[in-house]
Amino acid sequence: MKDLLTQFDFQSNLLFENLSESENQAVQNVMEPLTIKKGTMLFFEGGIPTGIFQIKQGKAKKFKRSFSGDEQIFYIYTQEDVLGYHALLGQERYQDSCEALEDLKVNFIAKDDFLKLLKEIPALQQTLIKNIGHEFGVLANIIAVLAQKNQNARLALFLLLLEYRFNRNSQTVKGIDLTRDDLANLIGTSQESLGRSLKQFKELGCIETDKRNIYIKDPKQLEQLLQTKI
Amino acid sequence: MKDLLTQFDFQSNLLFENLSESENQAVQNVMEPLTIKKGTMLFFEGGIPTGIFQIKQGKAKKFKRSFSGDEQIFYIYTQEDVLGYHALLGQERYQDSCEALEDLKVNFIAKDDFLKLLKEIPALQQTLIKNIGHEFGVLANIIAVLAQKNQNARLALFLLLLEYRFNRNSQTVKGIDLTRDDLANLIGTSQESLGRSLKQFKELGCIETDKRNIYIKDPKQLEQLLQTKI
DNA sequence: TTAAATATATAACATTTGTTATATATTTGT
DNA sequence: ACAAATATATAACAAATGTTATATATTTAA
Helix, strand or coil: HHHHCCCCCCCCCCCCCCCCCCHHHHHHHHHHEEECCCCCCEECCCCCCEEEEEECHHHCCEEEECCCCCCCEEEEEEECCEEEHHHHHCCCCCCCCCCCCCCEEEEEEHHHHHHHHHHCHHHHHHHHHHHHHHHHHHHHHHHHHHHHHHHHHHHHHHHHEEEEEEEHHHHCCCEEEECCCHHHHHHHCCHHHHHHHHHHHHHCEEEEEEEEEEEEECHHHHHCCCCHCC | CCCHCCCCCCCCCCCCCCCCCHHHHHHHHHEEEEEEEECEECCCCCCCCCEEEEEECEEEEEEECCCCCCCEEEEEECCCCCCCCCEEEEEEECCEEEECCCCEEEEEHHHHHHHHHHHHHHEEEEHHHHHHHHHHHHHHHHHHHHHHHHHHHHHHHHHHHHHHHHHHHCCCCCCCCHHHHHHHHCCCCCCHHCCCCCHHHHCCCCCECCCCCCEEEECCCCCHHHHHHC
16 A cells, blocks of 8 residues: 555655755755745746755645636645655746645755765766656656546545645644645645545544544545546 | 647657757667557557567557546547656656557667667757647646546547648548547547437537548537537 | 534435447458 | 448437535635
8 A cells, every 4th residue: 555655645745855964964054944825836837947945844735726716726735745856957937836735844955966966976966867766756656546536536536645644743633734725736636526435434534624624534445445446 | 729739749759859969960870660559569568678669550548447446548649749758757657558559660679779868969868858748738638638628529529630630740631530439448438429429429529430531521510519518 | 621623424406427238340470 | 243241320318517506614814
């Protein structure tokens, strides 16, 4: 199961792992702690890259608007994730937008500092390029799921994935805390239709909800649901 | 319109453009012409990279199998496109598979030769990384379309896109020549359901078919169809 | 704290898509 | 050129999803 979930996980929380003590110190030295208010854009499609972010607390959504203007979320970043490096590496503009879903605490590394780090730490550049390759595979997997799976299977997968990603560093049970709108935009359905699926899941006993929080009660059953062939 | 279509085009036919004469010669020198039979895998998910390919004639599909085993095509390469460089850059295994849809003529560049070229031609490395960023955006756009658009809109978009990509170097009208199965796996539906949409499009007069070939008769009308909000 | 704004839940109905089945056309291998 | 295999077309029905509408809960801002 965990193996399946990593196919949908950018693993961008691991970028600064496996550095030597001195390399790590060099990274820490150029990190600037920032707080960012809920609803603020960290960056937006077409904008010029300023640097990269590591989230220390809170969540942010990465999305694109389709040509008809609808928002499509394709990733939700959380604690320890690093983001914003694609455009920087390629010296181009942002391909997508990123917005804080909650008040955030982040560490920011300015563009020039980061490019200098990449020169000084070849292993970091290598890790980054590897990771971009991995992320490419993640997007391809998401395409497969959206194209082939029905709504309940997609919901089951994303619930398992979000639970895994949001709460892996946490002891306490926190559940999945997203607006219905964001969750619908992530799995590719309407809010009303999502509500119907959630109701079914509740009746089956896989999940419980409290306010907008979703708690997974029976992961095994969700795994069954995501096997559904279309 | 063309602007919209480039959002769904990897533009991997442009990788060796903008090289100096001597750089171009260096590239040509390490290219090995090969013919590849229809149905052959150029590479497959999990395999170790051997080199990169530039297609000189024919088409190839890039796909992934979802965890339930279904094939999801996410790109179709055609004349002049270069492919296979992701895994090579990141020194990792292939994230996806690629199969010849017709007998192919390709130029192959072996892994070591290509890595040497990248060192010798910094502009090429830069172009490559930039392009990977662009491809990332393309996948995100595909995700948005698959998640938000209904089948007719998806079909309209992909027909316009395939026509644009397959026939931009050609004077003669060649149409879109894919099996119904491949086209269905590209737009994320079943073959039968695709057939129904094609029939509707024929009745509307947007397209005509001859054998499996699809000819676009009224691109404007297809553009209307793809505006459909879900 | 309260009123207004926003978010969520749910139902009924319309539309789209999946599924199964069968017939016909086309391609492939001998 | 022929038979067998494969691909395509189509219809009828079932299931899933979109859409509209309304009610209730929760959050936000004065």
